[in-house]
Amino acid sequence: MKEMGLEGILDEISKVDTQEGLSFITALLLNELMKKEREIRLRESIDNKANGFYERQLACFLGSLGLSVPRDRKGEFRPSILPDRWEKADDSFQDFVLNLVLQSYSPGKIKALLQSMKLPYSAEQIEEIKEELYNKAKELRTRELPENLFCLFIDAYHTSMKDEEVGRVKKAVIYVAIGIDLEGRKSLMGYYIYWGSESREDWLEILNDLIKRGLKRVMLIVSDDFSGLSSAIEALFPNTDHQLCLIHMQRNLKRNMSKGDVKAFHEELQIIKRINDFDKAVERFEELCRKFEKKYPAYIKSLIAKKERYFQYLKYPEGVRKHVYTTNIVENINSRLELVRTNTGGYFQSMRTAEVAIYVTLSRIEKTKWRNPMLKILTKTDPVFS
Incomplete structure (x- = not known):
């Protein structure tokens, strides 16, 4: 098959009925690691080039992972991270892949882990992969928004997260905003991470950010009964209906x-x-x-x-x-983030870790459950948009 970027890989994964959470993240990261290893190898081989991918199912305790294994034109490249043909991936291998991105290991721990697995990646190369995923997450958070929405769902997910500046775990809240446009398509409008609990100041910042990124009119906002949110909506979206869950x-x-x-x-x-x-x-x-x-x-x-x-x-x-x-659409996102949090030590290891988790979670849902619009809802000639 032809070479794919991260979006293409996510699209391929979305067609396979894989276990949520660990199995999805593991398959995604394995594909990224193998592609990065080929890129690094080809830097040292001027007369060799990439030659697409072949498909492989990797059996492990998480189920069968659908992988896209990169090839080179000379047929000499084989990803070092990939177990031998017909071999299953053992538990330590799964821990390795998951921990590299979600556990935010220090360079020293990454080096020790790589040595124990006898893999040729340097800590810098791993950081390069993590940085790529993080940049994708930032793009998701800052992309331009449509001017008009039919509905905006907002929810707050309370969790625990390590503050790397002070070196301890603190309470944090992750706000997620999901929109339904005039064609009935669902998509992420934004995500926001703050220390502590939700507040009116947070809600004002979030709504102002949505406006700054292009959103002008919303017919309906759906939320739980959060303190300060109603007054923030009235101040910034005075013509918008507010539905409590x-x-x-x-x-x-x-x-x-x-x-x-x-x-x-x-x-x-x-x-x-x-x-x-x-x-x-x-x-x-x-x-x-x-x-x-x-x-x-x-x-x-x-x-x-x-x-x-x-x-x-x-x-x-x-x-x-x-x-x-109801806010069930956003609560579904929160439940998936909760799965990641539970499987990575009971708290997000850093704010970056949380952002990557949000990115891979939303990318999967947008490629599967939200792929088709639910129905044509309104037109731009409706009174609310005049």
């Missing part, structure tokens, strides 16, 4: 009401969710809340104050409602 509200019932009351509330809420009229749904929801007002005064007061934001999705065509009443 209905699923999160339903989950929170269990923390604030008795089991029997949760059941009664939930049954009535299912009926309200199917009402096609926004105003009627809001009215019925307030009536439902009032039934429990004496028993849970503070909690019910908070629900009533936000009643309209739970049913903004009813203002939109029936075909898209199921896509925009």
Whole structure:
């Protein structure tokens, strides 16, 4: 097959039903390592050239990894990192590949690891590969955005991350923004990493960055009930509807009401969710809340104050409602990041590590689940864009 860049490799991987997380990252990195080794080898051989790739399935405890093995024109090159033909990759080999990028080893540890594996890569060459992946992640974070979006999903993922400047693990929050354009296509709008917990200042910075990169108008923003986000949206996107995640509200019932009351509330809420009229749904929801007002005064007061934001999705065509009443689309990203965090020692080893994890996670999803648009939603002649 013809030689591919990183995007081509991701596209090929997306066609194979591989295990999420470790197996995907391992296959991606193996391909990058082998291609880089050929590049390094050909620098020393003026009369030799690259000659495409051949496909190989590498069996290991993670499953069967689909690899694109680089060839040279003379037929002399064979990647040193690749196990012999018909041999499986052992556990230490898998640890080696994953740790090189996600564990952010120091140059000394990389050198020791390379020596133990008897592989010819230098620490500098490994850093060159890591830098390439990191640059791809930065491009994803800074690319120009469309002027108009139908919907923007925003969520905050709380995690632990090593601050390399102080040398200790700290609390951090990763914000991810996913957009649906007017053609129904989903894509990453941006990701942002901050130390500590979410704040109104963070939300303002994030929304301002989206605007700076080209975003002008959004019909609907979907989020959880984060402190400070609503006021930030009102300040920067005053004409945008703000939908609070209905699923999160339903989950929170269990923390604030008795089991029997949760059941009664939930049954009535299912009926309200199917009402096609926004105003009627809001009215019925307030009536439902009032039934429990004496028993849970503070909690019910908070629900009533936000009643309209739970049913903004009813203002939109029936075909898209199921896509925009919850933040599940972003939570799916968070669950994949959680898998990477768990498999790399319980915390991200650096901010760069987290950015690479976001890049490989989003690249995979954009090439698979988000490949086809869900439907044509709006046109630029709709009133919101006038």
